[in-house]
Amino acid sequence: MKILLMEDDAVLSDILLDYLNESWDVDYAYSSDDVYKSLEKYKYDLFIFDINVSGQSGLELLKDLREFNNTTPTIIITAYTDTKYLKKAFDYGAHDYIKKPFELEELNARIKNAQKIFHLQDSQNISISDSISFNPTTKQLIKDSKLINISSKDAKILHYLIKNPSRVVTNEELIQNIWDYDNIPSDATIRSHIRTLRDCIGKDKIQTIRGEGYKYE
Numbered sequence: 096m097k098i099l100l101m102e103d104d105a106v107l108s109d110i111l112l113d114y115l116n117e118s119w120d121v122d123y124a125y126s127s128d129d130v131y132k133s134l135e136k137y138k139y140d141l142f143i144f145d146i147n148v149s150g151q152s153g154l155e156l157l158k159d160l161r162e163f164n165n166t167t168p169t170i171i172i173t174a175y176t177d178t179k180y181l182k183k184a185f186d187y188g189a190h191d192y193i194k195k196p197f198e199l200e201e202l203n204a205r206i207k208n209a210q211k212i213f214h215l216q217d218s219q220n221i222s223i224s225d226s227i228s229f230n231p232t233t234k235q236l237i238k239d240s241k242l243i244n245i246s247s248k249d250a251k252i253l254h255y256l257i258k259n260p261s262r263v264v265t266n267e268e269l270i271q272n273i274w275d276y277d278n279i280p281s282d283a284t285i286r287s288h289i290r291t292l293r294d295c296i297g298k299d300k301i302q303t304i305r306g307e308g309y310k311y312e
Contacts, residue, residue, distance in 0.1 A: 096120065096215045096232075098206070099139045101130055101156070102172070103148040111143075113275070114199045117247075119206070120231050120254065127151035137258075139167055140215045141206065146173040146180060154180070154187055161188040168213045170205055172197070221257055223296050229253060236295055243295060248273065252288050256301060256311035265308035 098115065101124040102108040108123060115121045122137065124130045126149045133139075142160075144153035151159075157169055171184040174195040184192050190212070191205050209215065220228040220237065228237045234250035236243040245253070251273045256264060266285050274280055289309060293301055302310045 096140045096210060097137065098122070098141045098143060099124060099130065099133055099137075100143045101125070101127070101148060101153060102143075102145045104145070109275075110199075111202070114203075115206075116251070118203070118232065125149070127153075127156040130156060134165075140213075141209055142167050142169040143202075143206075144169060144171055146171060146175060146184075154183055157184070157189060158187040168209050168215070170202075170209065172202075221254075223257075223300065227296055229257070229296075238295070245291070245295065249288055249291055252285075253292050253296075256309065260311050263304050263308045263310050268308070 096119050098119050098121045100108065100111060100115070100121055102111060103125050108125075112121060112123055122133055122139075124133055128150060130142075130144075142157075144157060146153040153171060153173075157171070160167070166188075168191075169189045170191045170193060171189045172193050172195060173180060173184075175181075176194065181192055191209060193202060193205060220230050222228050223236075226239050229235075229250075230237070231250060231254040234245055234247060236245060252269060255269065255272055266282055269285060270279055289301055289303075300311060302312060304310055
């Protein structure tokens with residue numbers, strides 16, 4: 096299941112992304128402009144929008160998306176306690192609403208409820224070659240009908256490269272999107288992850304662009 100999270104609180108967004116990415120494929124948007132850019136590239140199974148973000152609010156964004164016939168299930172998160180925002184969220188097409196502060200397990204339960212109500216797929220295999228596919232949710236490669244478990248970091252790197260095909264992805268970009276700020280890896284560590292992935296999917300799938308980064312083809 097692919098989720099798009101819009102939240103402009105840096106601390107909260109980091110916490111949510113770390114937690115949610117353990118179970119689902121989650122993309123991040125800082126503002127409504129980022130949401131629109133993401134929607135040009137990907138289709139999402141679920142939106143999680145905060146109301147109070149920079150620029151267009153989460154409710155205004157949801158209203159606009161519904162007017163353009165985007166029916167993606169949406170959970171609204173907010174610090175507001177006023178019921179008028181709750182009513183407005185449902186009027187604009189939200190299916191669920193969660194108030195800050197909330198426990199991560201509560202959000203997890205609401206996502207699973209949406210998954211059940213709307214029959215959303217838990218995962219989807221991505222084809223890498225005729226004999227290899229990748230499940231980003233279970234962190235498994237299926238190679239010649241055999242399951243290969245890979246580490247969480249290897250899975251995140253592979254998935255990020257797959258989502259950005261035919262362009263150079265730098266070490267800095269990988270670090271920014273995959274590692275925590277307090278756990279920044281060395282270039283040697285990244286090279287080690289790339290070697291492991293090449294051993295699994297073939298050396299030709301991930302090219303080294305010397306002095307720049309890596310390219311998935």
